[in-house]
Amino acid sequence: MRVxxxxxxxxxxxxxxxxxxSSSLPPAEARELESLVRSSGLSASGExxxxxxRDLRLYEIHLESGAGSVAVTFDDHTLPEKARxxxxxxxxxxxxxxxx
Amino acid sequence: xxxxxxxxxxIPPYIxxxxxxxxxxxxxxxxxxxxxxxxxxxxARARAQAxxxxxxxxxxxxxxHRLLYDAKKSDRxxxxxxxxxxxxxxxxxxxxxAFDHAxxxxxxxxxxxxxxxxxxxxxxxxxxxxxxxxxxxxxxVPLDNAFWDGRQMAYGDGDGVIFRxxxxxxxxVGHELTHGVxxxxxxxxxxxxxxxxxEHFADVFGVxxxxxxxxxxxxxxxxxxxxxxxxxxxxxxxVRDMEHxxxxxxxxxxxxxxxxxxxxxxLYEGQSDNGGVHINSGIPNRAFVLAAKALGANAWDVxxxxxxxxxxxxxxxxxxxxxxxxxVQMAMALGADAxxxxxxxxxxxxxxxxxxx
Numbered sequence: 440m441r442v443x444x445x446x447x448x449x450x451x452x453x454x455x456x457x458x459x460x461s462s463s464l465p466p467a468e469a470r471e472l473e474s475l476v477r478s479s480g481l482s483a484s485g486e487x488x489x490x491x492x493r494d495l496r497l498y499e500i501h502l503e504s505g506a507g508s509v510a511v512t513f514d515d516h517t518l519p520e521k522a523r524x525x526x527x528x529x530x531x532x533x534x535x536x537x538x539x
Numbered sequence: 540x541x542x543x544x545x546x547x548x549x550i551p552p553y554i555x556x557x558x559x560x561x562x563x564x565x566x567x568x569x570x571x572x573x574x575x576x577x578x579x580x581x582x583a584r585a586r587a588q589a590x591x592x593x594x595x596x597x598x599x600x601x602x603x604h605r606l607l608y609d610a611k612k613s614d615r616x617x618x619x620x621x622x623x624x625x626x627x628x629x630x631x632x633x634x635x636x637a638f639d640h641a642x643x644x645x646x647x648x649x650x651x652x653x654x655x656x657x658x659x660x661x662x663x664x665x666x667x668x669x670x671x672x673x674x675x676x677x678x679x680v681p682l683d684n685a686f687w688d689g690r691q692m693a694y695g696d697g698d699g700v701i702f703r704x705x706x707x708x709x710x711x712v713g714h715e716l717t718h719g720v721x722x723x724x725x726x727x728x729x730x731x732x733x734x735x736x737x738e739h740f741a742d743v744f745g746v747x748x749x750x751x752x753x754x755x756x757x758x759x760x761x762x763x764x765x766x767x768x769x770x771x772x773x774x775x776x777x778v779r780d781m782e783h784x785x786x787x788x789x790x791x792x793x794x795x796x797x798x799x800x801x802x803x804x805x806l807y808e809g810q811s812d813n814g815g816v817h818i819n820s821g822i823p824n825r826a827f828v829l830a831a832k833a834l835g836a837n838a839w840d841v842x843x844x845x846x847x848x849x850x851x852x853x854x855x856x857x858x859x860x861x862x863x864x865x866x867v868q869m870a871m872a873l874g875a876d877a878x879x880x881x882x883x884x885x886x887x888x889x890x891x892x893x894x895x896x
Contacts, residue, residue, distance in 0.1 A: 445811050449684045450711060451702075451765070451778045452738075452817025453794040488813075491689025493718040493729060493737065499811060515672070515684070527675025535795025536811075 440473055443501040444529040445536060448514070450494040455533040475525040476502060484510045487517040498526050596690075600624075601661035603645045607638050608667040612679060616693060618667050633668040633706045637694060640712035641666055647713070647748045648720070651839050652847050657719035664716065665691035668706055685711055685768075687718035700770060701793045707767040709752060711778075714745030714764065725853040732858045734816030739823040740850045742781055747839045757831045757838040763787065782828040784821025801825045803859070803889030822888050823859060830870075830884035834877060845869045845881060863892035 445456035461469040481502060489495060495514040500522075502509045513519070518526060598604030608618035609631070621634050628635045641664045648654040656662040670693050671679040682695025685705035692715045694705040705711055718741050721727060727737040742764055750760050763777035764787075774791035784799035799821030800806060806822070807815035831842035848869040853862060863885040871878035885892045 447812035448817060450686065450705070450714065450817075451684070451768075451794070452798075452812060453778075453788075454798065454811055455793075455795070489689075490729075491722070492686060493689075493741070494684065494686040494715065496684060497812060515686075516688075523673055524675035527673075535791070535793065537795065537798070 440476065441503040442472065442476065442529065443499075443503075444526075444533060445499040446530060446533060447497050447499070448494065449496040454536040455530070456536045457529060457532040457534065459529075459532060472528065475528050476504075479522040479525040480519060481509055481511055481522055481525075484508075486512045488512065488514050489516045492516060498529075500526070500529070596663040596665060598656065598661040598663050601655070603642065603649070603656070604661070604663045605638055605641050605645075606663055606665050607634050607641075608665070609634065610667050610670045610693075612669055612671045612681075614670060614672055614679065614682075616667050616670070616688065617665060617691060618669075631668075633694070633696065633704050636704070636706035637666045637668050637692070637712065640706065640709045641692070641716065643709060643752050644713045644716045644748050647744075647751050647839075651747075651751065651843065654720070657716060658723040662719075662723075667691065667693045668696075668704075670695050685715055687715045687722075689722065692716065692719075697768065697770075703768055703770055705768050708765050710742075710745040710749045711765050711768055712745075713748035714741040717741040717744040720744070721850065724851050725857075726855055727853060727857060728855050729813055729816060731814040731816075732819065733856050734813050735819035736823060736853070736857055736859070736862050738816045738820035739827070740846070742779060742820060742824055743827050743843070743846050746781060747843050750837070751839045757835060757842070760831075760838060762828050779817075779821070779824070781821075781824040784825055799824075801888065822890065823862065826863070826884045826888045826890065829887055830881045833880040833884060841873065841877065842881075845873065845877070848872075859890045860892065863890045867892040 440461040442459045445454060447454040459472060461472050464472065481500065492514070495516060497512060497514050498518060499512045513522070604624045606620060607622040609621045610616065610618040621631070622629055622638050645656060645664060656664065670682045672682050674680045681697055683698055683702045685692065685694045692712070697703045697705065718737070721737055721740060727733045729737055746762060746764060755761065762782040763780055765778035766776065769775050769777065772791065775788035775794060777787045779799060780787040780797070784801040785797045787797045788794045789796050798807065798818050800819065801821055803822060807818040809815060812818055827842065827846060831838035834841040845866060849862065849866045852865050866885065867878055867882045870881035882892050
């Protein structure tokens, strides 16, 4: 399983992210990541953004596994409760991102 | 298919385009249905954005009216009312900062542009401090952000390691309130170049509130945004530098290196940050500073007037060159020299604007 994550936006606008492959993580972290992905409920691609708000942080998550791929974007207000532990894990593993 | 609020849910166009080319007829049919649904969603969102005044709380005096709430370390808005218009300072510095800076921003728009609050009609300024967020482990941590939610401002206290209280910065408070002004004026779409202009105007009037309040002249002013919200470190000076985009922070352990371009040749074309709304704003930001310095005196008097008149006239979807053309038109109304100075400022960042004689 591979998980690509980018946090952007917020009034600061600095991007942070990570690209995690469970096959190259320590076993305990790989199990935690796979468990968080399973319990996140993220199963269909889409953008879920709050139209009227400004300067919320955005979270792009791209999941790749044997079951296919899912690409989602949420902001602070649309991030589902069930996906927050996954995003928290990804934020802890994120590092500053340069421009693509 | 998305199951959330249809106003907030749109399948990315690149995915729909790919599905429309599928060999599977059923997949193509679903993609076509999604295109129709997306159009309906956009129409619903446009209706919601077109009527923000329906949600605006009115000042009882039709003048300056502020309400400050304390989230009490929760993630719920607005929280508990802790200070209202006419009441004196309280013991909490975050409340007083948010209250005073909202007042300065109201006074700036009222004095300089004769604008009565965000909607031009005495809207109450509502703010909430001490907002927190869930950390995913069942705990709440201080929010590392400030935002405009479409009706009010909200401020976090920062983690104390990288970020400090977001209420500390007058230009950040002015920035968030200018998002509110834009809600009732141009309401620029929050993506791509329109979104970068939305961020640009928020920075322009955020920094002008501070310069006006402190009496800073254009030639000696500080063009940093958010200096006070960052914990001091040699790798960071602010969250943006309007005069020298791309230099506010360098190789910072948390923030990295400031990604803002200072010229169209370096335009960010990726998808993150709604297509780089906080990144590409560096280009018009620098144009504004160059124009303000060329026009001289106080930036809010001439350059600010030109940019304010421009902000009122832009369509929701607007590219940089269209903004530059309106800007030059507004400058020409003040004289040919002003028109040339503004046109040159935009040209220096790689944006060509026709000059109307």
